[in-house]
Amino acid sequence: MLKNNDTIVAIATPSGYGAIAVIRISGKNSIKILKKIFLSFSVKKNFSEKRSINLGYIKSKNKIIDKVLIFIFKKPKSYTGEDIVEISCHGSIYIQNKLLSIIIDQGARLANPGEFTLRAFLNGKIDLCQAESILDIVNSETYFSHEFAINQMRGNISNLIKNLRKKLIDFLSLIEFELDFSEENYNIINYLEFKKLLDNIIKKLKYLIKSFKIGNALKNGISVSIIGCPNVGKSTLFNKLLKYERSIVSNMAGTTRNYIEDSLIINGIKYRFIDTAGINNKTKNYIEKLGIKKTYSNIKKSDIILYVFDNFNKKIIYNKKKKLQKEYPNKKIFIIINKYDLIKKNINYKNIINISAKYGYGINKLLYKITNFYKKMINLKKNSIVITQTRHYESFKEAVFYLSKVKENLEKSIFPEFLSIDIRTALDYLGKVTGEVTNEEILSNIFSQFCIGK
Numbered sequence: 001m002l003k004n005n006d007t008i009v010a011i012a013t014p015s016g017y018g019a020i021a022v023i024r025i026s027g028k029n030s031i032k033i034l035k036k037i038f039l040s041f042s043v044k045k046n047f048s049e050k051r052s053i054n055l056g057y058i059k060s061k062n063k064i065i066d067k068v069l070i071f072i073f074k075k076p077k078s079y080t081g082e083d084i085v086e087i088s089c090h091g092s093i094y095i096q097n098k099l100l101s102i103i104i105d106q107g108a109r110l111a112n113p114g115e116f117t118l119r120a121f122l123n124g125k126i127d128l129c130q131a132e133s134i135l136d137i138v139n140s141e142t143y144f145s146h147e148f149a150i151n152q153m154r155g156n157i158s159n160l161i162k163n164l165r166k167k168l169i170d171f172l173s174l175i176e177f178e179l180d181f182s183e184e185n186y187n188i189i190n191y192l193e194f195k196k197l198l199d200n201i202i203k204k205l206k207y208l209i210k211s212f213k214i215g216n217a218l219k220n221g222i223s224v225s226i227i228g229c230p231n232v233g234k235s236t237l238f239n240k241l242l243k244y245e246r247s248i249v250s251n252m253a254g255t256t257r258n259y260i261e262d263s264l265i266i267n268g269i270k271y272r273f274i275d276t277a278g279i280n281n282k283t284k285n286y287i288e289k290l291g292i293k294k295t296y297s298n299i300k301k302s303d304i305i306l307y308v309f310d311n312f313n314k315k316i317i318y319n320k321k322k323k324l325q326k327e328y329p330n331k332k333i334f335i336i337i338n339k340y341d342l343i344k345k346n347i348n349y350k351n352i353i354n355i356s357a358k359y360g361y362g363i364n365k366l367l368y369k370i371t372n373f374y375k376k377m378i379n380l381k382k383n384s385i386v387i388t389q390t391r392h393y394e395s396f397k398e399a400v401f402y403l404s405k406v407k408e409n410l411e412k413s414i415f416p417e418f419l420s421i422d423i424r425t426a427l428d429y430l431g432k433v434t435g436e437v438t439n440e441e442i443l444s445n446i447f448s449q450f451c452i453g454k
C-alpha cells in the first residue's frame, strides 16, 4: 500500500522568496520528465552518468522559464534509492510554482509530507530510527537537539538495537531447536549464559529509558516554572531572564492571573520559562483561584522550579521548600531570594541564590546554576546514547517488561515454550524502533509529521 512506484515532486525549500529554491523529483520517470523540460547548455546531453550537475534552461512550450542547475542521482545511489533530479532554480515564487506545475503536467505527482524519506526507508536506505532523526535534524534549534539527532542519524541507536536483537535471536533459535527436539533430550542452551545476556540487555535498555527524560527535555526545551507568593517579583525575574518586558510587573498582588510562557536558548539548551500566578491560599477571587490551579498544573509539567521568596526567614523558606519537594519529589527546585537590594546586611544561606530581579543582580549566577545542572547530566553520559522519541521510550519499556518476565520464568524453570513467546514479543518491540518490525499505522504516523519535500 505504502510502496508507490510513481514519480513524485515537491519544493524542498521553505515557501516564499529566496536566492534559490530547490525542487526535487524522485521516481522512475524523473529523468524522462527532465529531458522534456530541460535544455542543457552542454550539447548532446543524455544524462547517462550515475551522478551529474548540469546547467541549462527550463522551458515550457518553448518559453524559457528560468536558468537552473540540475543535480542528477541515479538509483540506487540516491537519498530515496530511486532516480532523483534536483532543480536549483531562482527563488521566485512564480518560478517555483511554474516549475512544479510543468513537472506535474509531465506526469509527476505532488509528494505527500515525508514521502521522500518514506521511500528511503522502504527502499532500505535508512531504518525507521534514522528516518525519525531526519525530522529531528530539520527541526533542531539548539546545539544539543542537533547533537542527539545527528548521532541518531549516524545509527548509534539502530546499531545498538540491531546488536541486542541479534544476540537474543541467537538464543531464541537455540531454545526453539531444543523445543523441536524435546524428545531427544538435547541440552544445548547455556542457561547461565542466557541469564547473563538478559541482565545485560535489560541494563542497557533501562539506561536508554532513563536517558529519555533528559533527551526529551533537551529536544523540546526544558520547562522552568517561576513560582512563589504574590508580589515576590516572579514577573520581574521572568522579564529579566527573557531580556524584555514580556509580563506585567506591578506592586498589586494578583497581577499575573494566567501563566505566560516564552523561550530562550542559553549555551545550546532551550528553556521554556513560565511566569505563574502567585500562590495565595487565602484569596477569594474566582479568577485568581483558577490561575493558582494552573500554577500547580505547571509545576507538575515542569522540569525545573524556581521558587521565589522576598523574605529572609530561613526557617519559613526551608520549610516551604521541603513541603513542595515532598509533593513533587522528582522536580529540581532552586530557591531564590529576590529583592536582595532591599536588605542592608550580607546573608548567605546554603543552596539559596540571592538575586535582585529589578536591578539584575545574581541573574547570571542563577542562569549558570540552571545550565550547569543540565550540563552535568549530559557530561555524565558523554559519548553515550540518548533517546528523544516517545515511541522508542515506550517500546523499550515494553521490551524490558517482557525480558524481565523471561528472566523470572527462567529462574522458575518454566517450560521453554513460554520463554519463547515472551522473547518473541520483546524482539518485536525492539524491532519496532528500527522498523524491522512495523505496520502501516506506525509509518503514516511518523511520516505525516514531516514537511512536504523531505
Ligand SMILES: Nc1nc2c(ncn2[C@@H]2O[C@H](COP(=O)(O)OP(=O)(O)O)[C@@H](O)[C@H]2O)c(=O)[nH]1
Pocket: 229, 230, 231, 232, 233, 234, 235, 236, 237, 248, 249, 250, 251, 252, 253, 254, 255, 256, 278, 338, 339, 340, 341, 342, 355, 356, 357, 358, 359
Ligand atoms: N526592590 C526591589 N523590588 C522588586 C524586585 N523585583 C520585583 N520588585 C518589585 O516587586 C513588585 C512585584 O513585582 P512582580 O514582578 O509583579 O511580582 P510577582 O507578583 O511575583 O510577579 C513590583 O513593584 C516590582 O517592581 C527587586 O529585585 N527589588
Ligand SMILES: [Mg+2]
Pocket: 234, 235, 236, 247, 248, 249, 255, 256, 276, 278
Ligand atoms: Mg506576576
